[in-house]
Amino acid sequence: MADVSEICSAIKRGEDVTEAIAKIEPMLKRFCKRRETVHPFVSGSDLLCEEDALYEISLSVKTFWNTVYDRLQMQDRYEALLRFVNAREQYIGAPQTESIRILRECGWTAADVMAAYIHSRVRTGWMLLSPDVAEEAAKEDWDTALQLLEGKDFDILFPFYHKGHQIIRQFEWINFLYCFVGYEDETFLRKSHKSKRLLKYCNQILEKLSNTPAKVDDFSKISNCPDFSVFQNILLQQKHLMHSAAGQKLRKGNDQNSYYVMSFHLVDEQQGCGAALCFERLDKSPDYGDTSANAKGVYFYRFEHLYLSDYVPKSRRLEAEDMPEEFVRRAYRSFSMLAGLGG
Structure with missing residues (x-):
């Protein structure tokens, strides 16, 4: 059977x-x-x-x-x-x-x-x-989306968490709504919020929104693209990966996850280009031993306002051939070093 x-x-x-x-x-x-x-x-x-x-x-x-x-x-x-x-x-x-x-x-x-x-x-x-x-x-359900932006409904949707912890969830939603969805009304961000933490975070988002990458459509596309399929299912060693990522100043897909890292991103904020090497979960701390995980692959994307995620959404994924040549070659070198392949 x-x-x-x-x-x-x-x-x-x-x-x-x-x-x-x-x-x-x-x-x-x-x-x-x-x-x-x-x-x-x-x-x-x-x-x-x-x-x-x-x-x-x-x-x-x-x-x-x-x-x-x-x-x-x-x-x-x-x-x-x-x-x-x-x-x-x-x-x-x-x-x-x-x-x-x-x-x-x-x-x-x-x-x-x-x-x-x-x-x-x-x-x-x-x-x-x-x-x-x-x-x-x-x-x-745009009404609920805006309620969450305002910090409302969290006690209803997350009654199992202390009220003092809800602001972290609100920060996540503010970042998502403005930097991924592209919500353009900045009224909420410009309010004089009583919470100093919220006021500071809104100012950070405003600064982020003001720095829009130059829209370059006539960039040189790569003619002889490296083979990024070599990164699919390759075994990554935790200590080498973490050390290499820190040395290259790559970005984690989700800093809020206190236990695991599941992606590292190479980002060019001037051109609005990103590439992520995604992999199965690895402990953020190497103190428990040098573990390993399989890589899922490399995903390219463009952005107007950077929004990092361990899950590169399919709506934003691009082929390497549709990215600037210099960035693609940088990504290949970077991820080769992460994977211990040289580069």
Whole structure:
């Protein structure tokens, strides 16, 4: 009998798994039944269930997700969302936007998606949510997006955190709304906020928005592009990676994650060019030993206002051939040094 892993691999290959699913459906039904009697989405536990990737072809898995929303506490809904989209992306290659649309039909709201995105940026875990997903939710429920900008609704959406910790979440949303989504109304940023921390952060964002890269469309494109596929699935050594990144002054995709680093970015803010080497999670501190992780690949992007993320959204990804030649060659040298390939 085929197991869940084999079925997921077959789905990735585009094979028909109808017969295989029918054989394991009784097992999936028992699995989902047990799942209903325990707490399935413990915060901070980033274990994924391959079974979740079978939502569209297993009646038992579909029934579980179609009915679980009302049984979950607020924070558990965010954890469940992260598990679902990451499981489907990892095991069958499903786009996150597609998985979010499924969850919306199961009861999750646009506000849940925005809150889950903020949660993913500040939690100490490795599960990522694409900025594209959060942008789509913000545009759908713009009222809630603006409430979060103003620092409102955090006690409702994050009741499990002390009020003093909510400002970090507000900072994340301010940065996202202005620097990724491109919100242009600066009224909020220019207010005389009572909070000195908020006032200082808003001034930092204003300064960031004032420094727009020169729009250069007639740059020299690369004619003989280096082979960036060498960085896919290559094994990266933690100590060498961290030391090299520090020496090159590369930027982490998410400084708020206090445990893990999952990407390093080479950035040219004058031209608005970025390139990220993304990889599986590594501890930020090498004190626990020299661990290793597989690289996912190198992703290029352009930006008007820099917004760093461990998940380079598909809407912003570009081919190396569409970037300035000098920047592409710099990126190849930089990431070669990170990976210990010379360069």
